[in-house]
Every structure is written in C-alpha cells, then in structure tokens.
Amino acid sequence: MARVLLGVTGSVAALRTPELVQALRAAGHAVQVLATEAALYFFDPASVPPGAFPWMGQSWPVLTDEQEWPGRQQGRRYQRGDPVLHIELRRWAELLLIAPLDAHTLAKLATGLCDNCLTCVWRAWDWTRPVVLAPAMNTLMWEHPFTCRHLRVLGLAAGIADLPEDGDPLPLLERINACSRVLRVVPPQVKALACGDIGIGAMADVAAICQTVNDLAGS
Template identity: 35%
Template sequence: MHQKHILLGVSASISAYKAADLANELTKRGYAVDVLMTQNSTKFITPLTLQTLSKRPVHIDVMVEHRADLVNHIELAKQADLLLIAPATANIIGKLASGIADDMVTTVAMALKTDVPKLIAPAMNTYMYQNPVTQKNLVRLKEFGYKEIEPREALLACGDFGRGALATNATIIQAVEATLSQRSL
C-alpha cells in the first residue's frame, strides 16, 4: 500500500498557526503532507516552520517550477489522495466557489481530479461566516464535492464570541482519517 498523500492548503487567517500542528501530526501518522500556502498566509506563519514539520517543501508561488520537465501545481494535484484546506478564509472559499485560481491553493484545487476528496475547514469572524455570500459559497463548494469541517463557537481573536473558530485539530484529523479510510474501501 502506498503512502497517502495529503495536500494541506493554508490561507490567511490568524488560525494559520494551527496548520503547524496539523502538518506535524499528519506527518507523524505516516502521511506525506505537501503544504500549499497563499502569499498572505506567510504573514501569519512562516513556510520554514511548515517545511520543518512536514519534512517536505512548501509551495507558495504558482510560477515557481522546481523541475523544467514538470508543472508543479499539476504534479501536486496528480499525487493527491486528499485536499485539506485549514484554515479556509471567506476569501479562499469565495475564490474556490467561483473557479478563481490565482494562488497556489486555488490553482492546485482546480487541477485535482474530481474524485479526490476535498475537506475545507472555515475560520473567520462570526459575521463573515454567517454572511449569506459565504454560506452560498459553502453550499456551492459542497455541490462541487467539498466537505465542510464546521467551525466551532468560541471567543474569536477579534474579541467577538460566536461560530467561526477553526475546528479543533483532533476534529480535523478525525475527518481526514475517516475520509481516507472510506476512500480505500
């Protein structure tokens, strides 16, 4: 049996720091974890942190090709057993729902085969999460085969209390493992 390959997409949320523990725990469990970051997410957590914990290169710029004979974002998509975007901001959700592919996360997501499982873990302010546009975009993503790992209700970084906090890493990992085990049946 081959090593399962997870693409971990990180977008620009204060909860991006939790991606370090996710990458670390998934790697320890024997998964190959390739981290995809939006440019703005690098302002919350450094690529070096995620590279060190995943033991693999971190991918940020669609225009950077490591090998002349391969198109990086296509190769990453071909290797994927699962896409996990955690945290997923309203921005990244809106881009994916609209088919916009202008960063590493959205471009690789668009290049995935339709049968590759896609998990998305929103993290944002309560009012952003409840916004009808965000909710409509989440419904659209579900129509495209994405499964939402719902945010928690908590005191948020902005000081508001409500639904919008990133699901716990335990919940996210449980969803990853359940999805991968269903796929291998």
C-alpha cells in the same frame, strides 16, 4: 494512509499549521504544505519540517506561488516541457485539505477563480479524490449570506443536488457531509476569536480535522 496536500490560507488560524502538520504526520500521512501569501503572515515556514513532495530537486517545508514560477524574478521564462507545479501537486496528492479556509479563498473556490497555486490545484482537482475543508473567519463573515451560497456551490460541485441557497450554513454542512463521498466540511466552532469577538467562526480543533482526514483516507 494518504498523501495529503495541506492548503493554508490567510486566517489567523494559520498559526496552527505546525501543530496540524505534526498531527497529520503522527497519524501516518505524508504531508506537503501549500500556502497563500496571506497565510505566511501568521506562521513561519521554518517551523514546518520538510514536506513529502519533492520539487525542483529538493523538499520544501512550505510551497508558495514563488515555486509555481521558478526563476521569474531573475527573468526566467517557461520552457515547453517544464513541469507545472499545481498539476504536479494534484497528481501527487491523494487528499486535499484546506485548513484554515478563509472567506476570501472560499469565495474563489465557489466562483472558479484560480489566481494562485492553491486555487489552481482546486480548479484542476480530480473529484474521484477526497477534499476536506475547515473554514475559519469572523462570526459576521460566517453568517453573511454569501457564505451559505458559496458552500452550496461547493456541494453542487461534489454532486449534491437540492441544496439551499441561503440560511444557516451549519444545516447545509450537515447535508453535504452526509451526502457526499468525497467532500467534507469540518464546521467552525464557537469561541473567543482572535479579533476579540465571541461567536462561531474559529477553525475546528486539530483533532477533529485529523479525524475527518483519517475517515476519508480510509474510505
């Protein structure tokens, strides 16, 4: 199995992080969670067991931007030779999973912005290693034209040409998943969303995400 870096972003579906970690570990993967600050609004890091990636001499259930800049609040400054967390995570991880992937972070990935540890990992990622993305957002956010455009950019980054810029994102995902050896996007599902709307946008089931990770980890 694989060393999996699980990136968690600020969607309500982040509530399922402990369940997803448990499922991945049950499948035999070594898992380390890396969360954005917004993601921590939806789950308690204490509900996640210690991760598989050692940092600063200890195991962290959930790594955040705070560990990217150790001691900063106390006035510490970077010293030449200090390890850089997002680079060390990129070296360690054999597979990058971002679940849930919210609309805000999707836009960052597509435009190259890297203002937190997770997006820095993405920008520094070695594209010989697989990536699994599980989008989650409100239906109208999912159907916004920018969603298709941003997903298209990710497909281009993975080496897929002739992708449509606009339209329904689902056919685009089908083409990406069929053509790329390293990138999989697990489509969101239709259900009653946390906001009360009913439609597409809910994160895929944990079982579907784990199966995709297993498929890529074994390829």
